[in-house]
Amino acid sequence: MKIVCYECGKEQKDGNFVYRCSCGGLLEVIHDFTGLDAEKLKRLFAQRLSERMSVYASGVWSYKELIHPELAESDIVTKYEGNTGLYRSEQIRSALGIRELWLKAQSENPSGSFKDNGMTVAISHGRALGFERFTCTSTGNTSSSLAMYAALAEKEAIALVPRKQISLNKVLQTLAYGAKVIGFDGTYDDGIRFYERYGRELGVYICNSINPFRIEGQKSIVYEMAQSLNWELPDWIVIPGGALSNVTALGKGLQDMLELGFIRRMPKVAVVQAEGASPFHMMMSQGKRNLEPVERPSTIASAMNIGNPPSWSKARDFLSRTGGETCSVTDEEIMEAKALVDRSGIGCEPASAATVAGVWKLIAEKKIGAEESVACILTGNLLKDTDVLREYLLKDGRAQMLAADLTVESLERLIRGS
Structure with a gap:
């Protein structure tokens, strides 16, 4: 390596x-994958599905040979992350009008988001290097994941968090795990620039997606999806785009599997951004080679509220090489898609719902065919942003808590709608 x-x-x-x-x-x-046998590894990965208490019970570390083969097991910090559900929903599939739909619920991770897949590897690597202080700048999901793993490792966690356009739920979760949370006036991008400049001076280990070991862990999302589908991936994988670490990681994982012979073909990947924070989509749709940052990104999907995604060049090259697509969706489209995902019994935070909204748009633009199969990555838990949820549900009476006397007659009237 x-x-x-x-x-x-x-x-x-x-x-x-x-x-x-x-x-x-x-x-x-x-990685040097010389000598690895895909068929032997498939059997090994299948055996590890029965693990319960070892590090290989993790849906990330079960693929250790492809992620960080040199790391000592004693340095691994895990909460058995991964192992998330891959669901069908006839309701959503029918609404989209496509042949086959899967939803990969990364929201089921221990801290409630896909960040855990990468964070377990980043924290483990930093621990092996001897770091005591782990940090990130975050709109919420990264900080809560960092705080959880740092607490497990008995290390100090520090999170830089913008004061505006973030989810209080995520900040409270970060505080609950014992992290030192520092609010600042500025954006996620300002925090990244600060740490890139001063992180070494402060003696901290940075756990944002600029850390290559975060990317290695996030590859496991597509490994797990492929294994669940007997190593036959759908035609399309659709993901939300914020910092763009997911498309970078999934792209790297897909390339690894193709070269090693785990899969026979490369699926196409679509990246969906929120309209108010879509510098990557603007670059790709205009055929440009360089990204122009959005100075003041603004979207209801706080996890996507990033105007200068660090991994844009890697994402650009992967999509260009494999025929991927991008699109942007409005906050209204995101929330309508979220309502559909929530009512399906799966649930997600707004940024996750951008994937379903994006599939709608890409089908309408005839970029995804109705006869194709699609997997949407749902990145965050339903309860990650209850402020947005409350506003959406209670607005215009979309949902309400009913009141009644605790009698058969009173309840019958409400149940029967009479």
């Missing part, structure tokens, strides 16, 4: 762990 710059290819030497190359490029982990 080696760490190289994605832009210039320069290998980073052992010693001081850094997050960017001297050229400014992001780093990535390159």
